[in-house]
Amino acid sequence: MELQLACCFHPDKRNKVIFGAIRKHLGEVLHELARQKECQIDEGHLMRDHVHMCISIPPKDSISWGKVRFRSMARHFMGRAKNFTSKSFWGSGYFFATVRLDEDMVRAYICNQGKVD
Template sequence: MARFRKLSHTIWFCQYHIVWTPKYRFRILKGRLAAEVESCIRAFCQHQRAEVLELSIPLDHVHLLVMVPPKISISNFVGTVKGRTAIRVLNKFKQLRQKPYWGNHFWARGYCVDTVGLDSEKIRKYVKYQEEQEKKYEQ
């Protein structure tokens, strides 16, 4: 994989590590729900021409390592991915809307974003390590 990507008048390398959680950090991201969340995230990233490098979905948060073209602001990118994923998940899993604490919101309000510089391999290992630790914790 070449480090830099090209647009018509730009050479770029914009890599981000993004973390966000379900509302109230409920530990619900498992089974079919986690598979749907992963599918949605990948689809909406591809739609925005972003490249998913790593994606990990432990029970109570999402880790996404992604390359986002510089013409897309990171706040718009995360807003689109979280918003459209929430809409699709709440439409597919209607039982979530029945709970009084969900309302029309699936994700918590904020997110954490970090730019990845020369240590991208460390970040990739960290994302994978988090998933392994979560599995050990659950057993």
């Protein structure tokens, strides 16, 4: 039984920078890093100004480990923690919560992000 987490994080100042080639590359990077860390992205949606994911982490890892791991993976997007203006790419805010009985509701919420925003 794996532990499932719902998470959301965003670029600095919630700038709308996740689109085009950056969006495609970020999706590939997150899936590859999840595979390397024995995690799985069950559901995910990349919006222009934030990222929503439902991830599964091995039962040997704690919730805080999952939070730290995915935040650090996101920070190393494109191999650097800074964007082209030498400012931080990712903002300091984030949301992480365990997914229990309401997994279907969380997945539906993530899938419908493009329709809601």
